[in-house]
Amino acid sequence: MSAVLRKTAAKAPHPWLAASHESYSAVTAAVSDPILKRPAGTLWWIAFIIASLMVFATIVAIGVLFTKGVGVWGVNTTIVWGYAIASYVWWIAIGSGGTLISSMLLLTRQRWRAATNRFAETMTIFAVAISGLFPILHLGRPQYFYWLAPYPNTMLLWPQWRSALVWDFWAILSYLLFSVIFFYIGLLPDLATMRDRAGTTVGRVLYGIFALGWRGSARHWRTYETFHKTMAALAVPLVVSVHSIVGLDFAASLMPGWQESIFPPYFVVGALYSGFATVVVLSALLRWGMRLQALITINHFDAMAKILLMASIIMTFSYASEWFTAWYAGSDADRSLVRYFFTGYYAPLYWLLLLFNCTLPQAFWFRTVRRNVLGVVAICIFVDVGMWIERILIIWNTLSHDYAQSMWRHFHPTLSDWVLLFGPLGLFAFFFLCYVRVLPAVSMYETRKLCHDEGVA
Amino acid sequence: MTRKFAAEYEGVEALVAAAGQLRRDGHLLLDAFTPFPVARLDDILEVKPSKIRLVMLVAGLIMAAFAYGLQWYSSVVNYPLDVGGRPLNSWPVFMLVPFEVGVLAAVIAGLIAFLANCGLPALHHPIFDIIGFERASQDRFFLLVAASVADEQGNTLRHALEQAGAISVSEMWSA
Numbered sequence: 272m273s274a275v276l277r278k279t280a281a282k283a284p285h286p287w288l289a290a291s292h293e294s295y296s297a298v299t300a301a302v303s304d305p306i307l308k309r310p311a312g313t314l315w316w317i318a319f320i321i322a323s324l325m326v327f328a329t330i331v332a333i334g335v336l337f338t339k340g341v342g343v344w345g346v347n348t349t350i351v352w353g354y355a356i357a358s359y360v361w362w363i364a365i366g367s368g369g370t371l372i373s374s375m376l377l378l379t380r381q382r383w384r385a386a387t388n389r390f391a392e393t394m395t396i397f398a399v400a401i402s403g404l405f406p407i408l409h410l411g412r413p414q415y416f417y418w419l420a421p422y423p424n425t426m427l428l429w430p431q432w433r434s435a436l437v438w439d440f441w442a443i444l445s446y447l448l449f450s451v452i453f454f455y456i457g458l459l460p461d462l463a464t465m466r467d468r469a470g471t472t473v474g475r476v477l478y479g480i481f482a483l484g485w486r487g488s489a490r491h492w493r494t495y496e497t498f499h500k501t502m503a504a505l506a507v508p509l510v511v512s513v514h515s516i517v518g519l520d521f522a523a524s525l526m527p528g529w530q531e532s533i534f535p536p537y538f539v540v541g542a543l544y545s546g547f548a549t550v551v552v553l554s555a556l557l558r559w560g561m562r563l564q565a566l567i568t569i570n571h572f573d574a575m576a577k578i579l580l581m582a583s584i585i586m587t588f589s590y591a592s593e594w595f596t597a598w599y600a601g602s603d604a605d606r607s608l609v610r611y612f613f614t615g616y617y618a619p620l621y622w623l624l625l626l627f628n629c630t631l632p633q634a635f636w637f638r639t640v641r642r643n644v645l646g647v648v649a650i651c652i653f654v655d656v657g658m659w660i661e662r663i664l665i666i667w668n669t670l671s672h673d674y675a676q677s678m679w680r681h682f683h684p685t686l687s688d689w690v691l692l693f694g695p696l697g698l699f700a701f702f703f704l705c706y707v708r709v710l711p712a713v714s715m716y717e718t719r720k721l722c723h724d725e726g727v728a
Numbered sequence: 729m730t731r732k733f734a735a736e737y738e739g740v741e742a743l744v745a746a747a748g749q750l751r752r753d754g755h756l757l758l759d760a761f762t763p764f765p766v767a768r769l770d771d772i773l774e775v776k777p778s779k780i781r782l783v784m785l786v787a788g789l790i791m792a793a794f795a796y797g798l799q800w801y802s803s804v805v806n807y808p809l810d811v812g813g814r815p816l817n818s819w820p821v822f823m824l825v826p827f828e829v830g831v832l833a834a835v836i837a838g839l840i841a842f843l844a845n846c847g848l849p850a851l852h853h854p855i856f857d858i859i860g861f862e863r864a865s866q867d868r869f870f871l872l873v874a875a876s877v878a879d880e881q882g883n884t885l886r887h888a889l890e891q892a893g894a895i896s897v898s899e900m901w902s903a
Binding site: 294295296299421427428429430431432433437438441442444445446448449452453456460463464466467468479480483484485486487488489490491492493494495496497498501502505508509512513516519523716717719720723 | 740759760761762763764765766769770773775777778780781784798799802803806807809811814818821822824825827828829831832834835836838839841842843845846848849850851852853855856861862863864865866867
């Protein structure tokens with residue numbers, strides 16, 4: 272039995288499986304053998320070492336930050352938020368995108384989700400965990416972060432429930448724990464498969480413990496599917512609420528450019544946009560690295576590119592609505608801020624943002640672009656960068672150009688800012704590289720079901 | 729004590745056909761073990777719909793009510809803080825935390841109910857002793873049937889399972 276599914280050359284009869292006739296065991300082996308049988312390649316080790324170095328740099332930067340305080344960043348008395356908040360929004364958005372892609376596709380019965388949902392959910396856990404770091408880093412006195420929780424204390428104090436920081440605390444906490452359970456339940460049948468295929472005693476014992484004795488009983492499957500679908504149905508409003516809360520962090524203020532009722536939905540779409548873009552990039556990497564061309568097909572990229580195109584149009588509409596309402600409402604502060612977007616200190620970045628988020632993805636109108644993996648990945652990377660620029664500009668533009676001219680200043684990032692911007696990418700890569708060597712990157716039981724439903728196996 | 733037999737089948741069609749046949753013949757079908765969910769088995773095996781969602785709903789509502797109550801108690805009764813004349817019971821923003829923790833509580837309750845419903849974790853089960861059962865999580869389909877009291881040695885059932893296309897039939901020894 273070959274470990275790698277042979278991709279059929281020309282016309283594959285099934286859009287979501289590029290293999291004409293494969294057995295359940297071949298599908299299972301294609302996903303599990305890279306973990307159980309094949310050693311990690313040189314490239315994996317090179318990536319792992321680079322990621323480890325970045326993790327080390329992040330830890331050092333956090334150490335310096337905790338010792339010296341937030342003064343090591345470029346934040347000042349006017350621009351009190353900086354990279355940390357932009358990165359917080361960016362990371363939690365990537366997490367939200369992962370949950371949305373997984374749960375919305377489950378609810379709308381998109382069969383092709385089998386190939387992508389697992390690593391979308393994994394991406395969510397790591398991204399949300401990383402995003403949760405940033406508010407704590409930004410607290411100034413991070414050792415007191417637990418003051419956000421209502422617990423009986425000798426100071427007889429309560430959290431301020433009207434504070435956005437408290438909302439964030441509960442949103443991130445609930446969302447992270449939810450994501451872990453959602454991921455684990457999705458993984459459970461596959462852990463049983465890993466237990467049954469593991470060659471070593473250690474592997475059998477460890478996978479066995481986490482598989483909880485799953486035996487694929489018809490009675491268990493029924494409860495399992497009910498629970499899994501219900502969680503997916505809860506995931507959509509949860510993600511929308513979590514990201515709306517992130518939007519409210521800004522919208523509940525009185526600042527020009529932030530106090531906009533469109534912010535919560537605008538943030539949710541932004542989350543979906545950058546999250547999908549990241550899923551596409553990771554799909555391409557996994558497809559190439561784990562040789563999953565037969566399971567992640569060109570049609571998957573085509574479908575995801577269409578969703579990205581739609582999200583891009585809604586993002587463009589959201590930006591335009593900001594300009595329009597500033598002009599239509601007629602407030603000087605708002606109009607002056609929009610002028611500042613296009614002509615001010617950060618204007619080159621704003622033009623870049625419009626290029627990356629609004630213009631480049633229009634290439635997805637063309638089928639040849641959507642079916643070119645490298646092209647789709649390149650645009651998705653631009654979208655991810657563009658979405659980070661969007662978040663930092665939301666902070667910089669408004670804070671640099673608020674009501675009082677005497678307060679207008681600029682932000683100049685420091686070394687610590689840069690390390691804590693790129694370092695967490697290494698942290699994410701580190702987690703993800705460990706994950707692909709330990710857990711199946713594609714849902715095996717759903718792929719087997721897909722093979723059955725499509726009549727392939 | 730009746731004997732139980734596990735029969736191994738090659739595919740979904742073979743398993744469903746065999747299960748249907750045995751049921752029509754009056755055998756007591758106990759369970760099936762498959763590498764992915766097979767909805768058609770639910771009717772044949774008389775698997776009842778799970779009540780897990782009710783548990784989740786109740787747990788979620790209780791948690792949400794508790795969270796709202798805590799916010800109300802702390803900001804209206806225990807520590808009233810007048811900020812610019814805003815109402816102490818700021819209900820629009822007090823909805824946010826109850827929603828988040830309510831969903832979380834629903835899912836945690838669902839997880840507990842799911843495990844309790846399935847009798848998991850149970851790292852061992854007599855079915856695991858069947859030779860070749862490790863393929864039930866990969867590419868084989870197993871049917872577990874109890875022999876009738878009259879069929880003391882289980883020979884009739886064994887024959888029926890093989891007739892229905894089983895690759896192999898083995899007896900499951902209960903602990």
